[in-house]
Amino acid sequence: MSLLNYDADRLAQFTEEITHKYEELKGRNLALDLTRGKPSAEQLDFSNEVLSLPGDNYTAADGTDCRNYGGLNGIADIRSIWAEVLGMPVENVIAGDASSLNIEFDLIAWSYALGNNDSPQPWAKEETLKWLCPVPGYDRHFTITEHFGFDMIPVPMTDEGPCMDTVRELVKDPAVKGMWTVPMFGNPTGVTFSEKVCRELAAMDTAAPDFRIMWDNAYAVHILGDEFPEIHNVVAMAEEAGNPNRFWCLSSTSKITHAGSGVSFFASSKANLDWYSSIANVRGIGPNKINQLAHAQFFGSAEGVRSLMRKHAGSLAPKFNRVLEILQQRLGDYDVATWTTPEGGYFISLDVVDGTATRVVQLAKEAGIALTAAGSSFPLKQDPNDRNIRLAPSLPPVEELEIAMDGVATCVLLAAAEKAARQA
């Protein structure tokens, strides 16, 4: 029976018990952090070899001295490995610095200031700008479009991607210039877009000629089990469908080797890459080829990337499993929460009783457990149901994670009991 349907006596007794548990929790003076999807020290150790590379071997396969200027689109050594990882021709993949986010920001900022290769005019000159935001989604995506003044339109997610009926309807508006996606092991839902959804996104008609789908494939190889899912070549799908420039695809090594000191990748049509490079060539002389070469030497091949990702899975899966077990043990009997069971990626998406997510995060904070702010997975950080909490199990050691999750479960139950009391 749902906690929300308890009669007054039973609710009062439960509330007394859970309040007592919560006071005990506070008494432990914890300082635990589940806010962001950071790799753990154990995971970072897997790639320590890259920290001594390239050493004296600073010459790329084509003879380029990686220590000097030049090479705007990155070196073939790492581009060819990543093209194989992504299942795309190397001509469609260029390698940059840092993270996907940097390139995503630039793509939008440059389209805003200058227009992209299909724009009638710079986006800044449009009266209204709109952007589709499948929810729940990645907070840092929404912050970018917020910064440039887009109206962000939430799109519900299904278990095979964004609701395509909604998307097809919304893109009839010429003010809709694009759409955020995390198409594989999504942040925070864990959903991987089906081939059908990929093809529909590639083929649909849009009113804006310069409409773009930001395809942030951040977790393409970030499995928790044993099997790597197929990666759909949406650039080829879009080409076949007559919309060759539809997708801006991003990827990076940030959660593969070391976060923040990796290599980013931009994969797209030739026309899109040429447009991007024409501005990147004004912004700078080229990416860090030394770091690209170090990564190419460390991986060796696409299979080297997959081998490394299996190690990550071996480190992450037990943590995800413990979180899921604790959620089931502590919350399973009360019908106060649902959660995702991801097969990859970095997050578990937890839906609590409507109207209590903010309270859960506050209770956890007062007990020394930092959670991502409620609402973070929605545009403007506004969850219309105040329901969703993003859990990031990767960083803490498993013992700390268990303590934190048991604490979170207590907070979920206490907030639910409070709400039940208000409703009674």
Next chain:
Amino acid sequence: MSLLNYDADRLAQFTEEITHKYEELKGRNLALDLTRGKPSAEQLDFSNEVLSLPGDNYTAADGTDCRNYGGLNGIADIRSIWAEVLGMPVENVIAGDASSLNIEFDLIAWSYALGNNDSPQPWAKEETLKWLCPVPGYDRHFTITEHFGFDMIPVPMTDEGPCMDTVRELVKDPAVKGMWTVPMFGNPTGVTFSEKVCRELAAMDTAAPDFRIMWDNAYAVHILGDEFPEIHNVVAMAEEAGNPNRFWCLSSTSKITHAGSGVSFFASSKANLDWYSSIANVRGIGPNKINQLAHAQFFGSAEGVRSLMRKHAGSLAPKFNRVLEILQQRLGDYDVATWTTPEGGYFISLDVVDGTATRVVQLAKEAGIALTAAGSSFPLKQDPNDRNIRLAPSLPPVEELEIAMDGVATCVLLAAAEKAARQA
């Protein structure tokens, strides 16, 4: 006597001799490149140690694990070294990726799209945008402001910086939003701004409240002799003068360790840094701390930077000296060219007979010697006198450089003789 004043017989004889010399030059089928200021392999070798760093020592002095996310403004390890190099408090210096150019582009692009911290509105909304361009200057600077549609206003250079009477007059126009500078060992003039000019730039009244001087201190420690010049703290000067946000100062390790895989630095007032960081924090999670730590370990201290720059001087000075000797030997008697004698930086600025620079570059190209395109040092690549050629002596070994410069001198003389014949 100037070649241009030769009588007809003497000119005909000279033209025959120099044409013969030029045909000989073409017959050698050279393939030499003096186009860009790239460090030589010998110079790059000085820093090979950085290619194996940081190895297992991936923890910053404050305990930060540099392998993980975070640290938007860079690590103190490298910021403190560079603050000492630049003679500024560390609070005014943040460390980023890649090169100064990237930050310069972003500062202008973000001011254009969003406005900076002193802007009444985004620059994109202004009817007209103007930018001051001391000439000759750095071609890649001018390309950035060209890209965002600025009217670029040339300002003549003196031997202590831009002509300040001209600057003070021009900045009375509120459409003038800023100014490019390379204040020490300038590209291509080699001029270092005097303290007087620095103070006048800091103190002058400008009509635009968000006027900025892009202070690209790319060659602050790039000496050719033995002495490091004083670096003026223009941020402090501007603060004293009541214009605290006037200067955006840039610097990088690009021509110190390895070009393109270095660390960049942005030094400015707290308000300017806060504005920049507020947008950089939307664009990404932070710079490559691993590369910053590797550089900090390699340098050890500001004195370590200066020690390395002495090695560079030891490699570069003989090349600059040979270029100057050849120019004097081959051109000194004919009064057809003047050139700079830089004490630092990467360039020699050569002025040939008016109206012949394009022809000299073309003749050189046909003889297999690639020079920077004539006009490159001017906005829109338009040298009003078709006079200036930028020579970059750093990359080739000295034997190749001698051949190339001897060839360039032949081209200068032939082009001058052609012009003299037309005028006769």
